Amino acid sequence: MNMDHVAENGLVLLGCGKMGGAMLQGWLAQGLPPTSVSVIDPNPSDWLRGTGVGINGDLPENPAIVLIAVKPQMMGEALPTLAAMGNGTTLFVSVAAGTPIAAFEAALGAESPIVRAMPNTPAAVGRGITAIIGNAHASAAQVDLAEMLLRAVGQVVRLDTEDQMDAVTGVSGSGPAYVFHMIECLAAAGEAQGLAPALAMQLAQATVAGAGALAEAADETPAQLRVNVTSPNGTTQAGLAVLMDEETGLPPLMRKTVAAAADRSRELGQ
Incomplete structure (x- = not known):
């Protein structure tokens, strides 16, 4: 066909x-x-x-x-x-x-x-x-x-x-909204460090869009791309130490986020 x-x-x-x-x-x-x-x-x-x-x-x-x-x-x-x-x-x-x-x-x-x-x-x-x-x-x-x-x-x-x-709904169906919110948060964090709002937002949008495009185009995994840009004791490592914390960082937060969306999808499908 x-x-x-x-x-x-x-x-x-x-x-x-x-x-x-x-x-x-x-x-x-x-x-x-x-x-x-x-x-x-x-x-x-x-x-x-x-x-x-x-x-x-x-x-x-x-x-x-x-x-x-x-x-x-x-x-x-x-x-x-x-x-x-x-x-x-x-x-x-x-x-x-x-x-x-x-x-x-x-x-x-x-x-x-x-x-x-x-x-x-x-x-x-x-x-x-x-x-x-x-x-x-x-x-x-x-x-x-x-x-x-x-x-x-x-x-x-x-x-x-x-x-x-239901799992797809939690990851890719609802996922764009998670990324939009990450852009908001990244821009707000830039403002808190003294950047003008419009500049902080431009930096955040371009960074997330560019990193996504790079992750899709690259032969390496996202994990390897992350390692490639993380110098020992450098600025990226300092930021990642907070973001990657297994108790308070992104890993548990993302698991809960996707699970909540997937659970709601299951409820709606009843």
Whole structure:
């Protein structure tokens, strides 16, 4: 299955907010014809209206794929509109947090091919990472198709079991917010050492973004990169002695942070 298959049979996008919009932008850039896309969205943006896709009109009977990108609380009213496409050849891909595959099988039909995906917000700049898992009715070709579509906004990884999705939520799903907060804290700490707020923020943002890019591009592990820049008895070692403290530093704090997010994901999925 490829973009030609999607173009021929049609793609339905349920919800075109930030995540849905980022994905649609990626697909159109890759050559998916706007005429093969049908979007259902209660508040279409001016950008969406200008793309040439179908908006809130008639849907194809058996589209190749339906991508569900509405907020979980809107799911109850949204899913019945798709039920007629269930139990067939249409692949449903959900990027809605906290909604398990079983909920889609219940709403759409137990034999519907379904892929659950967890993207994250850097998808907005094409730098996301998405974890995916298919149900028993999603063929290998359909999971490949879901991966291809989701690669429009960044990297894609495949999970072994759906229950790993809670841990993914705690790490990459919620993770960007942890990094944003780290930038805030790093800037505030710079201010406390006498830097002007705007300068402290510029230094913090560029440092975190640059270190992330370096960590991804380098052959060495992040641990080795850290060792490389830590001179004995130098400034970095002095800072790391505080940050790496096993009782009061980042290791226990990060474990608790990810566990709290993963636990909440498990609660929401009940």
